[in-house]
Amino acid sequence: MKSFDEDAFKAVHAQGGQIVSIRVNPSKTGQRTTNNEQLERVPWSSNGYYLPERPSFTSDPVFHAGAYYVQEASSMFLEEALKQSIDLSQPIKVLDLCAAPGGKSTLIQSLISKDSLLVSNEVIKTRVRILSENITKWGAANVIVTNNDPKDFQRLENYFDVIVVDAPCSGSGIFRKDPGAISEWSENNVQLCAQRQQRILADVMPALKEGGVLIYSTCSYSRQEDEEIADWLVEQFAVGSLQLAIGESWGIIETVSAKYNSFGYRFYPDKVKGEGFFIAAFKKGQVAESIHEIKKHPSAPLRISAPLRISAPLRISAPPSTKKNTEKVTAKEVAIIGSFLSNAGDFVFIKQQDDILAIPANIADDLTLLQSALYIKKAGIKIGSIIRDELIPAHELAGSNFISPSVTRFDVEKETALQYLRREEIKIDTEYKGWALLTYQQLTLGWIKLLENRINNYYPAAWRILNK
Numbered sequence: 001m002k003s004f005d006e007d008a009f010k011a012v013h014a015q016g017g018q019i020v021s022i023r024v025n026p027s028k029t030g031q032r033t034t035n036n037e038q039l040e041r042v043p044w045s046s047n048g049y050y051l052p053e054r055p056s057f058t059s060d061p062v063f064h065a066g067a068y069y070v071q072e073a074s075s076m077f078l079e080e081a082l083k084q085s086i087d088l089s090q091p092i093k094v095l096d097l098c099a100a101p102g103g104k105s106t107l108i109q110s111l112i113s114k115d116s117l118l119v120s121n122e123v124i125k126t127r128v129r130i131l132s133e134n135i136t137k138w139g140a141a142n143v144i145v146t147n148n149d150p151k152d153f154q155r156l157e158n159y160f161d162v163i164v165v166d167a168p169c170s171g172s173g174i175f176r177k178d179p180g181a182i183s184e185w186s187e188n189n190v191q192l193c194a195q196r197q198q199r200i201l202a203d204v205m206p207a208l209k210e211g212g213v214l215i216y217s218t219c220s221y222s223r224q225e226d227e228e229i230a231d232w233l234v235e236q237f238a239v240g241s242l243q244l245a246i247g248e249s250w251g252i253i254e255t256v257s258a259k260y261n262s263f264g265y266r267f268y269p270d271k272v273k274g275e276g277f278f279i280a281a282f283k284k285g286q287v288a289e290s291i292h293e294i295k296k297h298p299s300a301p302l303r304i305s306a307p308l309r310i311s312a313p314l315r316i317s318a319p320p321s322t323k324k325n326t327e328k329v330t331a332k333e334v335a336i337i338g339s340f341l342s343n344a345g346d347f348v349f350i351k352q353q354d355d356i357l358a359i360p361a362n363i364a365d366d367l368t369l370l371q372s373a374l375y376i377k378k379a380g381i382k383i384g385s386i387i388r389d390e391l392i393p394a395h396e397l398a399g400s401n402f403i404s405p406s407v408t409r410f411d412v413e414k415e416t417a418l419q420y421l422r423r424e425e426i427k428i429d430t431e432y433k434g435w436a437l438l439t440y441q442q443l444t445l446g447w448i449k450l451l452e453n454r455i456n457n458y459y460p461a462a463w464r465i466l467n468k
């Protein structure tokens with residue numbers, strides 16, 4: 001296949017069509033009325049589908065329930081990059097360094113084992129909120145959201161098995177989707193982006209274990225931000241490029257870098273059903289080897305030589321307090337919480353101010369460690385607070401994959417679901433009084449409390465749908 005076809009590339013941009021794709025959350029299947037099997041699949045994704053047109057996601061309660069994520073199709077190739085470079089059935093620690101709004105993080109979470117940990121980081125404070133919201137909606141407990149600069153991760157030497165750097169870039173790959181981005185593009189900006197990409201990678205590389213996997217991606221076509229960064233990585237760090245297997249019909253272009261023949265994968269919108277994208281995978285501390293070698297020995301453990309070492313404490317202005325988090329949760333409180341969770345035994349409970357958090361037992365030590373080095377914005381599942389022996393449940397618990405099936409719930413029609421999501425008053429014909437879940441197509445939307453003469457709506461105010 002011709003690697004770059006200028007005429008076809010220009011023509012597809014001139015057409016300006018919009019491709020809409022979603023990735024279904026395998027943990028939240030509910031009883032959906034849409035039959036995914038009728039939809040065209042994204043060829044390199046197990047849960048990705050193209051939609052024939054762009055629906056109003058805002059007015060789809062299934063979307064708000066976190067049952068799918070609207071993600072650009074090319075980006076979903078991260079799944080292949082991960083599956084082909086590491087054994088995902090093993091417990092691993094993954095860092096998604098540039099994570100907001102959470103597309104790659106929700107994808108990674110669906111791929112890793114339940115004993116694995118995902119640290120989903122975003123440096124820009126104002127973007128952490130949407131990241132936390134999307135992670136919360138996804139419902140998993142093994143994700144920790146942090147708000148740190150890449151250099152802060154230097155404190156976690158040799159800690160992660162996988163680091164994903166979906167780098168901020170000059171954005172030429174999204175020109176078709178967002179023609180407004182064209183006016184912001186300049187050669188100078190490409191240079192600035194390349195320098196920033198190098199800075200980010202240099203800052204975070206010490207946190208990758210020897211033998212660990214680095215996945216680097218951009219939505220830029222510029223070689224300075226793609227293949228030249230790959231060459232720079234090989235030169236600066238002992239990384240070996242990994243060659244990935246791609247389906248013949250996928251239309252993805254394999255490139256090799258000028259200096260060190262590093263493999264990269266380019267997505268051109270005239271060749272794939274998706275936007276412009278570049279991705280490359282590397283293994284730390286190893287000379288270039290073909291990924292097919294790894295595939296022959298999928299269970300072979302990565303060579304991890306250096307033990308985890310935490311260097312001097314981070315100098316951050318207001319580190320998260322570990323003190324509050326060590327406050328004991330009493331046996332009585334655990335019993336109250338237990339009736340709300342499907343597998344309470346898998347968690348340890350910690351108090352954070354008045355809230356109780358459920359942390360998967362196997363990542364509790366990691367959390368303690370990470371708290372000493374990073375700003376933790378969200379960890380595990382917030383269960384709620386206990387007041388006079390009653391749990392005031394948190395929204396996170398409602399949307400989590402661990403809510404007990406024995407919790408009372410009311411499944412409602414679309415109009416009632418939308419009223420709820422707008423935080424309006426809703427009506428349900430029942431004698432039941434107390435806390436309950438509101439569901440749509442058996443997918444949880446949030447909490448309600450049924451009182452004598454009304455129903456209180458506990459959908460988070462910040463998330464409510466604003467338009468009618």
Ligand code: SAM
Nearest residue numbers: 098099100101102103104123124166167168200
């Ligand atoms: N991975 C995200 C997803 O799939 O939803 C998209 C990430 S976007 C391409 C790049 C991210 O890098 C943005 O969230 C941006 O805020 C963040 N970023 C910007 N400058 C950065 C820097 N200097 N270091 C690390 N991240 C940065």
